[in-house]
Amino acid sequence: MNKVLLIILAILLPPVAVFLKKGAGKDLVINIILCILMFLPGVIHALWLTTK
Incomplete structure (x- = not known):
């Protein structure tokens, strides 16, 4: 998954970004x-x- 998209999601919808990164x-x-x-x-x- 694109890291920039994950960072934007982490700012707007943190649980969604964590789910996409870690499950x-x-x-x-x-x-x-x-x-x-x-x-x-x-x-x-x-x-x-998301950044580590």
Whole structure:
């Protein structure tokens, strides 16, 4: 998957970007919880996962 597209998705829809990069697993659950608590930590987590 194109890295630029994943970064854009990580900013707009963090759980979708994490799902496309890592699949359904613990990283997706962590990201959904972070997005529910506050949006910015979810974005940071998604950016970190998609760029590493």
